[in-house]
Amino acid sequence: MxxxxxxxxxxxxxxxxxxxxxxxxxxxxxxxxxxxxxxxxxxxxxxxxxxxxxxxxxxxxxxxxxxxxxxxxxxxxxxFRAIRGDLGLFAAAETMLEAVDKVAEEHERNVRLFLLLLGGLRALDTGPADPAAVAESFLLKLLSLSGFHPSLRACAVCGRPDPSLFSSGQGGAVCASCAELDAGPVSAEALAYLAGLAGSDLLKAGASAPDPQIRREARPLLFGFAEYHLERRMKSLPILARSLVP
Amino acid sequence: MYEGPIQDLIDELSRLPGIGPKSAQRLAFHLVKAPAEEAKRLAEAILQAKERIFFCKECGNVAEGDLCRICRDESRDRTVLCVVEEPKDAATIERAGVVRGRYHVLGGAISPLDGIGPDDLRVQELLERVEREGVSEVIIATNPNLEGNATAMYVAALLKPVGVKVTRLASGLPVGGDLEYADEVTLSQALEGRREM
Known part of the structure; x- marks a missing residue:
């Protein structure tokens, strides 16, 4: 052998x-x-x-x-001793581990995915103020790496700016004239927040917690988009969303 | 493969955890060849276990009736609770004979990868029990792995407002092991928990 x-x-x-x-x-x-x-x-x-x-x-x-x-x-x-000693960091790290497990192929070299995971865990190990935001930023980067980058600043179909609806199946934000039946409304603030997470450095993504209202709106869109395109249910997402800290 | 009852027996046995089709076949033929009394004793033991064993209302351990043997025992220290993941962990600690208090079985550990959160464990029951029974110390004896440690952190944070003393089993070098083979995580925990002699 x-x-x-x-x-x-x-x-x-x-x-x-x-x-x-x-x-x-x-x-x-x-x-x-x-x-x-x-x-x-x-x-x-x-x-x-x-x-x-x-x-x-x-x-x-x-x-x-x-x-x-x-x-x-x-x-x-x-x-990663800091992650092991904090429930919030632990929940965020578990989401990263699960997402990588779902995306990676056995014995198929993927250095960028490995480096993304290492970067994500190292960012968490520094003890950010909002660990869940780091996990969400990580999820967006992982989607991009897998070829499913959601359109967040312009309509995913026609490219017009200021879209007002969101559809996982159509690839992200869409405008009213392109939207299909499964599209739902989305605020400009939630899209801007997700776009910020997608473009942010993992080390800075968790520096401060977002407005709870915006997070409440953005989170299900991101989680739904991830599960739709990865074609897998992510068991750790509901636990990340509820927060493990009692 | 086979006909009638023997195939039924093989099918049933291969549903058990850790038993594959080959092991099931071996067990089935052993039972068929064995004296009738042996097979009857096994069948009777399975039926009795299903009919008479419940989960203790207090601690969640396996019990004959409403309460388990340990919760019924008046001589046990009622101010100490030892929190474990599974009934078999309580049995292991009991075998060592080092805990004079009672147990609380959580029924697993927090594991987001498997979709198991605090709500799937008996943590609320633990909180109520600690408040109701005037417990003065809670010993957390979850497994010393990632999930067990996260569960311990969760339980400790949950019990903090109650003001009860919460302790965690020490982890470090195993008795009978070699220092040479100790890993960095275990060694650093052993060093943190060192004692003055």
Missing amino acids: PLYKEQGVVLRAVKLGEADKIITVMTQGSGKVRAVAKGIRKTTSRFGARLEPLTHVSLMVYRGRSSLDTVSQAEIIGS
């Missing part, structure tokens, strides 16, 4: 059998990799906390015959 070396961020870990786990890692050079970590649930496992989700690791992996590889060694590059 060939052995290869990779670095990546652990997206999730699910239990397998008595003491093993299957970990999903977004790697720099091999896309999404699913690998078995043998014995990791035993307290004396040599992996310890190295393969916990939300860890940036350097890995040695055996290529398996099936789609599952096997981890032979792991070392921590970064463990």
Whole structure:
């Protein structure tokens, strides 16, 4: 079995059998990799906390015959300690992990997606005032990277400025004459807010919380757009929206 | 593959967690070859478990009747509550015999990736119980992983206004392990929680 070396961020870990786990890692050079970590649930496992989700690791992996590889060694590059110690940051990070897991293809190199994830997590690790905004900005950037950048400043169909309706299926904001049946009204403020998030640096996206009214309007549009185009339901979005902090 | 009852048995067994078609076939043939009493005992145990085991109204642990053995026991310290994810965690701590208080089973851990939020766990019941029963210390014994730690943070934040003492099981180097193989996260937690000797 060939052995290869990779670095990546652990997206999730699910239990397998008595003491093993299957970990999903977004790697720099091999896309999404699913690998078995043998014995990791035993307290004396040599992996310890190295393969916990939300860890940036350097890995040695055996290529398996099936789609599952096997981890032979792991070392921590970064463990995002601030995110682990704060519920708001944790909820935002989980949304990033889930979105990347949904978009990434197994063994298909996607360096830009890997770097986006690393950038998003590093931005969260600095402890922004509004972690959810960082996750939302991340989601917009991930959509753009996947070819689904929503039109926010002009009609997605004819390109005329000042659109007043929003339709996920038509690609974002649309004007009244182009809108199809599923389009709903949207305010100029909500569109401007989303456009701001899309263009913002991830490190600055969470600097201050937006007006709650604008967020209440913009959030379902963004989440609906993301789920429509990724063709997957995102389980972490309702939890991000409700906020985990009691 | 097979006919009649043996195939039915294989189908039923392969629905169990961790049992694939091959294991199911092996178990089915073992049962068919085994003495009739053995098979009857197993069938009876499954039926009894389904009929007589409920979840404790107080703590959420498995129980025979309304309350579990530990909640019924008057000699347990009523001022200490140990919060765990699953009934099997309570059993593990109980086996070590180190907690003299009672337990509270949350029924899982907060995991946004699986769509599990605080509302899906028995956290409101915990809050009510702490307020109602005059609990003075809550020991959080959720798993020392990402989800377990997030759950611990949530429970601690929820209980803060009540003014009860909240503690978390220490995490660090495992007994019987080698320092050489310790990872940075575990080692730094072990250092933070070090004790004077």
